[in-house]
Each structure stands twice: as structure tokens, then as C-alpha cells.
Amino acid sequence: MTDPITVSSPSEVLELDLDKCNGYGNCVFAAPEMFELDLASNVPILLKAEWSDGEREALAAAVADCPAGALRLRKRDALG
């Protein structure tokens, strides 16, 4: 088990679970500003460390478009 890679907005955290990711690539098309797939490893690269309100809908689409359930968007808690 690897810890998920996380990036945050002020109110939410995006988690990428590489154990679940199968490289289907849907995130790259749902939120191209946020994701790319690395050619050598077939693993997603997060292109940004944060996102704006205007990018949130595309990000939610990327989470929902992931067939492997490797992406999760959760509310930021006290520890987040």
C-alpha cells in the first residue's frame, strides 16, 4: 500500500491512489490542466498543486470518469 498522492484547495483534498490506478487515461481528458500520463511509467502526473473554483467541475468530472476509482475528492478535515 502506498499513501495516496494529495493536492488541496482551501476546502477540499484530491487524492490519487496509485495502487488503484490502471492508467485508463480518462482523467487526462476530463481535466487536462490537472493530469497527464507519464509515457515511461503509464502513471498519472499531477500538473498542479492546487486548483481554482473554476476548475472544480472539471476535477469532479475526472474523479467520476475514473473507471478504477483511483481518484477521490474529499472535504478538508482538521488534519488535511
Place this chain on the structure above:
Amino acid sequence: MNAAAGSDRTVVIVGASVAGVRCATSLRNAGFEGTVVLLDSDAGAPYDKPQLSKRIDSAARLDLIVEESTLRELRIDFRPAVAATGLDLATGVVETAGGPVPFDELVIATGCRPRPLAHPLPAQAGYLRTRDDWRQLKEAVTRGGRLVVVGAGFLGLEAAAAAVSLGMEVTVVDVAPRVLMRGIPTTVAERVAARHVDAGVELRLGAQGPVLDGDDQTVRVDGARGDYALVSVGALPNVEWLAGSGLTIEDGVVCDANLAAAPGVWAVGDCARWVNARYGRLERHEHWTTAGRHAQHVARSIATASTSPMAEVPYVWSDQLGWRLQAIGRVGTEELHFASGNGVHLAISATDQLVTGVTTINAQALCVAARRLLQQGDPTVEEVVEALAPATRDFARIS
């Protein structure tokens, strides 16, 4: 969002598979504040379909598309075990066994069901589309013996791969001369078939039309004998409930490029036959990714009270025996097949020197690059070869 976010409007979504659920949640993500009702004929929480043919070991559980608590948080009125039986466009009502459900906007997401064989199935046989179908298959896998799969498409081969990996004997029967006749080029399909044979799967291709018989214990198909038969010979759209509604029904709900079937009536997912703006022709996809993207598109149209054409290049994936098979676009009349030394394959399909599709085995990033190219239009073979060159330096053309 302004008043168009529709706080006084009601959207009724019929069908809670990936398209219906995605539409409901996307409405909220797009700022829609009105009432969202989500009807489904199945009882129980919405589950994701692709796993039905992959997770069939005795301990397997189905992942939900969404938790019911999330639906509640999003104020989505989810009503399982409510089958839609009719549509009255004039009054804006969906008829159900539980009474009429009025709507301002309707989203039809009733999906597909398995294409049935011409005869009833014997006791030890089933289709695979619902949670109950999946449980029956899983029980058969737990009992062991030989699984006969009728139909060598994606669903059938995935189930065959999963069953053989779990120690079952497996026979795959199809009338077609090769596996994966729909959507996968011959050279790639041959490799997938060889992979199955190496894993111990018996392939009986070019079979007679499948006729199943059997008793309480066994099933027979075209000379093959098994302990259970899975029938996976395609799918039909669930649109009979719309007969007489005034909507155009022809192999699905016929829609314009915006996915509108009538004013305020939309169709999404496997049951939608829309003018795909990418190709300018009526198409119906049976793909998980298309279903989600349709849903997202229509949710945005409703939430913003605007429309836009939906363009989609078909994308399918399949996981079999440790291989990740991915296909973008469609097969053409020619194929260029490249492979690297470490089991990575790339097939470029073309018609008249224009690329119609790209298929890969174990090359996810390459598939993303190809998908990007194909979304723009029909590139030439040279353009695709050149664009993919940085990732294919160690590839050799093999056919």
C-alpha cells in the same frame, strides 16, 4: 449560477447505472438547485457494471457507483425498485407502477439488456447484466468445473479470463471466425486469442448458431459440455417503455447532436442514439466512458439552460489475463501493427490513409496520446506515426 440553476424545476432521471447516477451528481456539481429524482428498476444501491465480468471470485463484492449517503447529501431523491412503464410528453409525466412522476426535464438512461438467444436458457446458464446475474455466475465459479462462454466479445472474454484464472476449465464458443469481432483489429484480436489459449482457454470459433440445452447439473452448447454457460452475445437498448410516447425509437432513443430527443427530454448512455458531432452521424455507443460523458454533458445543459453538440470518439478498455487492452475510434480497412520487445502492441487502423482508430496492449500513455490526436479529426497515418514516434522508438512493425 443564476436563476437558470432552476430551483423550482424538477429533473427526473430514469435509470441509475453509470449514466443516470453521473447525471444526477453532475447536476449538483454544475450548480443545479432544483429537485432531482433518480428512478431505477433494480432494487438496491447503484453498482458499476464493468466489474460484473471481472470480479467473480467467491469473495468478490461489487463497488457502488455512489453511496446512498452521498445521494442524500446531494439531495438526490433516489427511488430504487421503481420501473418506468410509460411516458406522457403532453403532461410531462413518467408512468411507473408506483404512480405518475411529473418532470420539467427528463433524462432517459435506461441502458441495455443482454441480447437474448431465441430459446429459453437451461437451468445452468445465464446472461450477465445485473447483480443477480453476477451472483449466479459467481456461484457457478465457486462450484468449479467447466464454464462455457457463448460469445467472444469483451464481456465473454473477460469472464473467461477471470474464470480460468480462478482455476475453472473454460470453453469459449462463438459463431464468428475470430474473437472480438466488434471494434478490435484482427492482428490484435489474434494476440488476445493466443493469450487465452496459452492460459488454458479452449476456443471454438466459427461454431454453429448456439443452441443450449442441459439439465439441473450440466449444460451443452454445440458439442461443448459444461457446468455453467454464460451467454454474452450483445445487448439491446431498453426503450420498449417509450413506445407510443412520440419519441423516435430506432435502435435506441434517437437524439439530435445535443442529446435532446424532444424539448426538455434527453437521452444518455447505452440507450441514446445521437448525432455524434465528431462524425456527423447517428451512433449508439455501449461504452462506460461515453455514458459518463453524455451524462455530464446533459447535466451541464440542464443546469445552464443551454445546449451544445456532443462529440465523442469511442473509447473502450478491457482487462484480461494481466493485459490491458485499449481501443480508441474504430477499425478501418487496413491495419499497421507495431510491437516492442516487452509485449507492448500498437495497431493503427486506417481507411484511405486516414486513421480511424488506434488499439494498444499494455501502453496506456500511448493510448492517451492517440486519443488526443483522434479527438481533433481524422489524422493521416503519417501524422499519427510521427506524433507517437517519441514513445515508439523501440517498436518494430510486425504486420
